[in-house]
Amino acid sequence: DASPDTGDSKAPLQVVATNAGGTTKSSKKRVVILGVGWGGMSFLKNLDSTLYDVRVVAPRNYFVFTPLLPSVTSGSVEGRSISEPIRRIIRSKGKHAHFHEAECIKIDAKNKRVICKDVSEAKVKGKEEFALEYDYLVVAVGATSNTFGTKGVKEYCHFLKEVSDAVKIRESIANCFESASLPHLSTEDRRKLLSFVIVGGGPTGVEFAAELHDLIHDDLLNLYPHLHNDVKITVVQSGDHILNTYDERISKYAEQKFTREGIDVKMGCRVLGVQEGDIAFKVKSTSQLVNLPYGMIVWSTGIGTRPVVADFMEQIGQADRRVLATDEWLRVKNCEGAYGIGDCASIEARRIVEDVGYLFKLADKNNSGTLTTEEFVETIEKVRQRYPQIDIYMERQHMKGVLGLLSDATKAGEHSAVQLDIQNFKQAIAKVDSQMKSMPATAQVAAQQGEYLANCFNNMASEVNDNIAPEGPIRIRGTGRHRFQRFQYRHLGQFAPLGGEKAAYELPGDWVSIGRSTQWLWYSVYASKQVSWRTRTLVMFDWTKKFLFGRDSSK
Ligand code: FAD
Ligand code: MG
Ligand code: MG
Ligand code: MG
Ligand code: MG
Structure with a gap:
């Protein structure tokens, strides 16, 4: 990595010179990948890195198996067990791939470069930023949590996006139980501390609610039996049903199961704001205002746009969108050389x-x-x-x-x-x-897109012509074959773990299975989907540990 040090301390930006930028036949094209989540990781793993000069940029040096994040909040699985160090994958790619732990703060589409910043604690003062030039850019930075501008959410709510979020939630649950056990508190104080609120009845919110219920009833109440009557879990959902993207049978089952277990599911409610210790919402049908005291809130209501993506969209005439628009070959519209995959992008099919x-x-x-x-x-x-x-x-x-x-x-x-x-x-x-409908923001979509795009790149490099897809207006003639098929999503079904060793599974078509055996299917599928034998082993150890000793209640 030759970073040309000009010796000029005022030069704010160092451009990392790699090879000649693919201008001669022998030199390789430079691919910059932003993000090592489901999309970026899948692209990197499937890319033949000998064909390109590959640079990966992400602010954290590990991949997270997000479907198991809710399990981290309860201690069913440890955070490190679902994190795979990116350097292990980079090493397996040989000397042609490099990882830089930094945050991309700007995509400079005109000059085909990205500006990155070292956001870690250890950094060289005055040299935090550098630029990387690219021939191809793969934007896979994912999304943020969406607060919909609701007051107090950023200040008082937990999100569930990163391992650090899950660890904080776990700590916070333990804090609530310990504080509630102090001798001088009133019943009201205790009930407030042990009121757990989840905003959002989608898959993540529901799974978290289920994990929390299991943690409390399988483990914590054995250790804090005196708090038995004071615990309450509430799910606040704006729609008329929880899990409303799932089959009706699953969403009904989940609602009934939750109600039976004493989880209060409040549907058709709009959150007005959150204050310290109190959340306000409105019941849409009756316009009734409700104030609910809480000890902890988890906010899980859909995805928002990362600033770097919003700025990029502004540059390329895609302002006012929530996600990057790509064509069906995953090429970012109005931006040569850039591709968008996963949660930060969405395919706009040709009308x-x-x-x-x-x-x-x-x-x-x-x-x-x-x-x-x-x-x-x-x-x-x-x-x-x-x-x-x-x-x-x-x-x-x-x-x-x-x-x-x-x-x-x-x-x-x-x-x-x-x-x-x-x-x-x-x-x-x-x-x-x-x-025309958009694809869901799921790991399944992101991973398939990463794999698809890597295959295109692998084939593209071996030919003189470097177009992944038709140039200009899309050709429709029967004979005018595209060099690559457009991306096609294969939906393989979706799980919804519901707690109590029960899960629901929905397959394409009209197939639904719910219950204990489905939970075992869930265990085996999620074990098999781990990105390495290392994390697979760790996750299975964690599950075994949970069955033998229960969850660890310490902070
Ligand atoms: P991510 O996986 O979020 O990766 C984004 C990457 O970009 C990260 O490496 C991040 O560090 C990096 N990054 C961020 N900002 C920058 C920047 N400025 N510069 C460079 N890099 C940056 N999907 C399912 O299909 N099944 C499930 O069961 C499921 N469960 C989920 C549970 C939870 C709790 C959550 C939060 C999500 C779940 N999802 C699930 C959704 C799934 O995780 C996402 O759809 C998927 O992660 C999207 O992949 P991605 O690559 O677009 O983004
Ligand atoms: Mg990614
Ligand atoms: Mg991820
Ligand atoms: Mg998408
Ligand atoms: Mg005619």
Whole structure:
């Protein structure tokens, strides 16, 4: 790593010169990866690092297996057991990959470089910042917690994003129990300290609530039996159900299980603000205002934008968005050489109406200005692959074939011959765009995107042409094959651990399984998904320890 020291102490920024930037045939292109979470890690692991000059930048030098973070809050699993040192992976990549522990504070899209800052305690004064140039940039910085601007949340609530957050929550639970055990307190004081509030009824909030309930009832109340009547867990959810992205059977089951166990689930409530020891919310249906005293609150309500991403979006004409818009090849829109994966990005599928003129010309072979039924069907069949919304729409509308689209628009019977001009044509296909949906912000999506992109990069490097995807307007012709298939997400189902050694699992299709055996499936899947044998072993040790001795109640 030759950092040219100019000796000029005023020079604020040191640009790290790597190779010639891929200008000659022999030198490699420089890839900078921002972030080593699910997206960045998956990209790095799958990338053939001998093909590129790879630089990875992240403010922490380990990967976190986030699905087990809720287990860290209760001590079921230790934080270190779900953290994989990034340097171990870098080492396995040979001498072509480098890791820099720093935070990217600015993406300078015009000059193709990123400005990074050493944010650790050990740093050289006046030399905190440096710049890295890139040919390709992979933005995988994830997201922050979203407070929706609610007052007091930043000051008084815990978030659950990082291992350090989970450790703090664990400490805070222990603090609440110890303080509540002091001899001079009133019942009211104790109840306030032992009132645990979770804002957000999504998978993370629900899983945390379940972990907390297990911790309290399996372990803590054995140690603090005198506090039995004073503990309360409340889940505050803005929607009408918890786990509302899951199958209805799962969300019902979770609600019933929680209610049975005494977890108070408050649905349809909007949080107005948080103060020290008190959270205020409004019941939407009755407009009733409620003030709930609390000892600890965990805030878990969706994701927000990192400042560095917001600034980047501003530069490239994507202001006012929550996440980076990419095309289906994961290329950041309006920004050459940049790719976005995971929680910080979202694919904007090509809208079919944008291509109406093109499609019409393509279909109208004899240039007559109108399309026959056959021409319509033939063309749509050809481009179905390109616009996934067509299939989704037809499925939703229970249409058997493309003819359904036509008869729907022209109100003619399926077999009557029609002549479509461009306006009719537009009408017939425009509706399908309403079916474009974004992918969820999950580890599953981020990991698949990282792997996909790495494979593209691996193939791209071996060819003279360095385009991952079609240049300019996207080609739709049957013959005009893209060099790479667009990214396609395979949903493998999702778990919801519900506590008490029970879990729910939802598979694509209409498959749901709930109960004890599902929890065992959960254990085995999550053990197998660990990124290394080291963390797999550690996690399994932790689980064994929990079964044998219970959870550790010390801070
Ligand atoms: P992250 O994994 O968040 O990684 C972001 C990376 O960028 C980190 O390495 C971070 O240090 C780094 N970074 C941040 N800022 C900068 C910067 N300025 N410069 C450089 N690097 C930076 N998903 C599931 O599919 N299943 C689950 O069961 C599940 N459970 C979850 C439980 C919890 C408690 C949480 C918080 C999330 C859970 N998720 C789950 C969601 C999943 O973790 C995310 O969707 C996933 O982590 C997204 O991956 P990512 O690479 O986009 O971001
Ligand atoms: Mg990442
Ligand atoms: Mg992660
Ligand atoms: Mg995304
Ligand atoms: Mg014609």
